[in-house]
Amino acid sequence: MKKFLVAALVLASTPITFARAQTNDIPHIEKRDNHFALIVDGKPFFVLGGQINNSSAWAATLPGAWSAAEALHANTVEAPVYWEQIESTKGAFDFGNVDLLINQAREHHLHLVLLWFGTWKNGQNHYVPEWMKSDPKTYPREETSYGKLLDVMSPNSATNMDADKHAFAALMGHVKSIDGTDHTVIMVQVENESGSVGSIRDFAPAAQKAFEGDVPANLARSLHVASGTWMKTFGADADESFAAYSTAHYINEVAAAGKAEYPLPMYCNVWFAYPVHALENRDRPSAGQDYPSGGPQQGNVAIWKAAAPSIDILAPDFYSDDFTLFRNIVATYHRADNPLFIPESQMGSNFGRYFFYALGNGAIGFAPFGIDRSAPVTQPADQVLAQVASAQGGFSGAVVRPGTPAENFALFGASEQEIAQLNLDGKLLTAVEEKGAARQTIHLASADAVVSFGFPQPDGTYPPGTPSLQGRAMVAQLGPLNFLVTGFDASVSFTLPSAELTKTPNQQLEILRAEEGQYVGGVWQVTRILNGDQTDRGLNFRSATPPLVRIFLHTLPLYDEALHRVAQ
Ligand code: DGJ
Numbered sequence: 318m319k320k321f322l323v324a325a326l327v328l329a330s331t332p333i334t335f336a337r338a339q340t341n342d343i344p345h346i347e348k349r350d351n352h353f354a355l356i357v358d359g360k361p362f363f364v365l366g367g368q369i370n371n372s373s374a375w376a377a378t379l380p381g382a383w384s385a386a387e388a389l390h391a392n393t394v395e396a397p398v399y400w401e402q403i404e405s406t407k408g409a410f411d412f413g414n415v416d417l418l419i420n421q422a423r424e425h426h427l428h429l430v431l432l433w434f435g436t437w438k439n440g441q442n443h444y445v446p447e448w449m450k451s452d453p454k455t456y457p458r459e460e461t462s463y464g465k466l467l468d469v470m471s472p473n474s475a476t477n478m479d480a481d482k483h484a485f486a487a488l489m490g491h492v493k494s495i496d497g498t499d500h501t502v503i504m505v506q507v508e509n510e511s512g513s514v515g516s517i518r519d520f521a522p523a524a525q526k527a528f529e530g531d532v533p534a535n536l537a538r539s540l541h542v543a544s545g546t547w548m549k550t551f552g553a554d555a556d557e558s559f560a561a562y563s564t565a566h567y568i569n570e571v572a573a574a575g576k577a578e579y580p581l582p583m584y585c586n587v588w589f590a591y592p593v594h595a596l597e598n599r600d601r602p603s604a605g606q607d608y609p610s611g612g613p614q615q616g617n618v619a620i621w622k623a624a625a626p627s628i629d630i631l632a633p634d635f636y637s638d639d640f641t642l643f644r645n646i647v648a649t650y651h652r653a654d655n656p657l658f659i660p661e662s663q664m665g666s667n668f669g670r671y672f673f674y675a676l677g678n679g680a681i682g683f684a685p686f687g688i689d690r691s692a693p694v695t696q697p698a699d700q701v702l703a704q705v706a707s708a709q710g711g712f713s714g715a716v717v718r719p720g721t722p723a724e725n726f727a728l729f730g731a732s733e734q735e736i737a738q739l740n741l742d743g744k745l746l747t748a749v750e751e752k753g754a755a756r757q758t759i760h761l762a763s764a765d766a767v768v769s770f771g772f773p774q775p776d777g778t779y780p781p782g783t784p785s786l787q788g789r790a791m792v793a794q795l796g797p798l799n800f801l802v803t804g805f806d807a808s809v810s811f812t813l814p815s816a817e818l819t820k821t822p823n824q825q826l827e828i829l830r831a832e833e834g835q836y837v838g839g840v841w842q843v844t845r846i847l848n849g850d851q852t853d854r855g856l857n858f859r860s861a862t863p864p865l866v867r868i869f870l871h872t873l874p875l876y877d878e879a880l881h882r883v884a885q
Contacts, residue, residue: 342356342358342359343497343500343579343580343581344356344357344358344362344500344503344504344581344582345580345582346582346629346630346656346681347361347741348656349741349742349743350743351653351679351743352679352740352741352742352743353656353657353679353681353740353741354681354737354738354740354741355503355504355582355656355681355682355737357428357500357503358500360734360737360738361734361737361738361740361741362392362428362503362733362734362737363392363681363682363729363733363734363736363737363740364392364393364428364430364503364504364658364681364682364683364684365389365390365391365392365393365682365683365684365726365729365730365733366391366392366393366394366395366430366660366682366683366684366685367385367386367389367391367393367394367395367684367685367688367722368394368395368396368432368660368661368684368685368686368687368688369382369385369386369394369395369396369397369687369688369689370687370689370690371397371434371438373396373397373689374396374397374398374399374414374418375414376414376417378689379417379418379421381689382394382396382688382689383421383422383424383425383427385688385689385690386425386427386688387425388723389685389688389722389723389726390723390726390727390730391427391684391688391726392427392428392730392733393427393428393429393430393503393682393684394422394427394428394429394430395429395430395432395506395660395661395684396418396429396430396431396432397431397432397433397434397509398414398415398418398431398432398433398434398488399414399434399444400433400434400435400436400444400445400446400481400484401444401445401446401447402414403415403484403487403488404446404484404487405446405447406448407446407448408483410484410487410488410491412488412491415431415488415491415492416495418431419492419495419496419501419502422501423499423501427501428500428501428502428503429501429502429503430502430503430504430505430506430660430684431488431492431502431504431505431506432505432506432509433485433488433505433506433507433508433509433571433575434508434509435481435484435485435507435508435571436470436472436477436478436481436508436511436567436571437469437470437508437509437510437511437512437564437568437609438508438509438510439509439510439514439588439609440469440510440511440512440513440514440515440588440608440609440610440612441467441468441469441514442458442468442469442470443468445470449470449477449480453466455476456470456474456476456477456480457470457471457474457476457477457521457523458470458471458521459471459472459513459515459516459518459519459521459524460516460519460520460521460524461515461516461520462516462520464520465515467513467514467515467516468515469513469514469515469516471519471521471523471524472513472519472560472563472564472566472567472611473519473521473523473524473527473563474523477567478567478570478571481567481571482570482571482574483574485507485571485572485574485575486574486575486577486578488575489505489574489575489576489578489579489581490578490579492505492579492581493578493579497579502581503581503582504581504582504583504584505575505581505582505583505584506583506584506585506586506632506660507568507571507572507575507583507584507585507628508568508571508585509586510586510587510588510609510612510634511564511568511585511609511611511612511613512560512564512588512605512608512609512610512611512612512614513560513564513605513609513610513611514605514606514609514610515605516605516610517556517557517560517604517605517610518556518557518559518560518563518605518610518611519560519563524563527559527563528547528555528556528559529546529547530546530547531544531545531546531547532544532545532546532547532550532551532562533562535623536562536620536623536624537550539619539622539623540619540620540623547559554616556604556610557604557610557611557616557617558617558620559611560604560605560610560611561610561611561612561613561617561620561621561624562620562624563611564611564612565611565613565617565620565621565623565624565625565628566624566625568585568625568628569624569625569626569627569628572625572627572628573627576627582629582630583627583628583629583630584628584629584630584631584632584658584660585612585613585621585625585628585630585631585632586632586633586634586660586661587612587613587614587631587632587633587634587650588608588609588612588614588634589608589614589615589633589634589646590602590604590607590608590614590615590616591607591608591637591642592642593607613631615646615649618631618649618650618652618655622654622655629656630655630656630658631650631655632650632658632659632660633646633649633650633659634659634660634661634662634686635659635661635662635663635671636661636662636663636686638665638666638667640667640670640671640674640749640751640786643667643671643674644674647674647675647678651678651679651680656679656680656681657675657678657679657680657681658680658681658682658683659671659675659680659682659683659684660682660684661684661685661686662683662684662685662686663685663686664685664686664687664688664721664722666785666787668685668721668722668725669721669724669725669787669789669805670749670750670786670787670789671683672722672725673725673747673748673749673789673790673791674747674749674789676736676740676745676747676791677745677746677747677748677749677791678747679740679743680740681737681740685722688722724805724861724862727862728803728862728863728865731835731836731837732835732836732865734836734839735801735836735839736793739793739794739801744793744794744795745791745792745793745794746759746760746761746766746791746792746793747759747789747790747791747792748766748768748789748790748792748807749788749789750770750771750782750783750786750787750788750789750806750807751786752786755769755770755771755779755780755781755782755788756768756769756770756779756780757770759790759792760814761792761794761800762794763794763797763798763814763817764798764800764811764812764813764814764826764870765811765812765813765814765815766790766792766800766802766809766810766811767809767810767811767812767855768788768790768792768804768807768808768809769807769808769809769810769855770782770783770788770806770807771783771788771806772806772808772857772859774808774854774855776854780808783806787805787806788804788805788806788807789804789805789806789807790802790803790804790805790807790809790858791803791804792809795867798826798869798870798871798872799867799868799869799870800867800868800870801865801866801867802856802865802866802867802868803858803863803864803865803866804858804863805858805861805863806858806859807858808854808855808856808857808858809855809856809858810854810855810856811826811828811868811870812826813825813826813872822875823874823875823876823878824872824873824874824875825872825873825874825875826870826871826872826873827870827871827872827873828852828868828869828870829869829870829871830846830868830869831846831847831848831851831852831856831866831867831868831869832844832845832846832847832866832867832868832869833845833846833847833864833865833866834864834865834866834867835864835865836865841867843867844864847866856868
């Protein structure tokens with residue numbers, strides 16, 4: 318107990334700084350135990366991202382993108398690079414738009430994630446150059462079982478793959494030449510929501526022949542299955558498994574060619590298989606119809622992990638108001654071999670909950686989609702954001718503040734490095750309000766944080782919750798009894814863990830000090846000391862722009878030992 322008290326007091330008087338190493342390391346992903354961080358210039362970096370619209374990476378529309386990113390308090394913009402634009406003539410590259418992106422991102426002090434719109438875009442081929450689209454004999458299309466040519470390139474064609482490898486390698490070589498030391502570009506998405514819309518797999522003769530052959534030995538080994546034909550090995554899932562392997566293998570080759578030029582972290586975003594509506598008379602979504610067949614959807618993760626080692630992350634795009642589904646998707650994609658990254662989400666009323674949930678599950682970043690709409694550049698960026706969010710499920714005019722993306726990002730903007738470091742160390746947890754769970758406990762190493770959602774919270778009663786379940790809170794362990802805390806529509810109090818109390822019952826926790834503040838350049842700076850109504854019965858987070866709070870606790874005997882003995 319004394320040890321705790323001393324530790325708490327020492328920490329109370331020492332400003333906590335996070336190491337800010339200066340290196341010229343290429344951005345990369347670091348793993349510690351089963352926790353991850355994206356490392357940029359030697360420091361953990363949390364991506365507070367915003368993805369611009371598909372047709373916004375042009376000189377005419379970029380000004381609106383930057384102002385939208387600023388209004389969002391983003392530190393990173395996710396922006397497409399179009400194959401049809403950079404290689405409109407075979408073999409002749411024009412990186413004008415890429416240069417524009419990088420130069421303007423620097424001017425706006427933003428990082429970039431480049432999205433390679435290559436062979437695949439939403440399960441189709443719409444961004445391949447015209448010289449490929451118009452020559453399906455040389456650059457074969459995927460064919461359905463009845464011979465229809467699709468607007469999807471065959472993933473079973475070495476010619477297609479080589480063309481993509483060539484273009485992507487040229488892109489990565491160029492990025493290295495202009496950004497290899499600046500690190501404006503911190504990550505690259507290889508293709509966009511790959512897989513095939515229109516058929517479960519390619520039935521063209523070359524693909525058919527491969528399908529009738531054996532599953533590659535290395536895939537069978539990784540999946541611990543006996544090698545045989547696709548049908549024998551995968552049964553009813555043979556067609557989609559074949560498509561998954563073909564697509565993953567192709568994209569892995571593209572990524573490896575790019576990494577040979579410049580090995581930035583690379584990920585594939587996922588159009589996952591959304592469950593079918595309860596009223597539909599079928600039990601599962603259909604590959605190639607409801608979602609692109611062969612992409613890294615939930616059921617294909619193992620195949621993709623085995624076949625695409627050059628892809629660092631399989632990253633789900635999330636477009637749904639179903640929180641249970643979000644939890645399942647996080648559980649599927651947050652694995653010991655896969656950092657959690659949400660590269661696209663809607664901006665609607667659930668944004669804050671999803672963001673906090675992902676944060677507490679070790680995410681390395683999160684980005685809403687379509688931040689710039691297709692607005693004229695003269696429209697104020699915050700208005701555009703409000704309209705987009707409102708169109709996507711809405712927050713304007715709502716009685717309860719569901720939390721705009723900008724509110725959530727503003728809270729962590731100055732502290733993204735500390736947040737990323739705490740996640741890498743496995744010390745950050747969150748609670749997100751759910752129906753019937755207006756009070757939740759976050760179990761930390763030395764204390765339990767009891768989170769109560771909604772106000773007012775009359776003494777002695779269960780918290781009221783919020784009408785639209787928007788309460789959320791974060792607690793991170795900084796020292797033995799020292800925590801970083803924040804939240805929306807939540808109060809947070811601390812108790813000793815019950816295991817601790819069973820061992821040594823005569824103790825309680827007390828607040829020594831609660832500091833409202835901010836990390837500035839890695840150093841914690843106190844704005845004010847919170848006390849009274851702001852800390853009685855819990856730290857209360859009621860504002861639309863809540864603060865970060867560093868709280869120092871200590872243990873105190875529950876009873877005076879001597880009196881207690883007399884009373885007994
Ligand atoms: C997901 C895709 O990845 C994006 O490029 C965009 O098309 C959005 N869907 C639109 O909702």
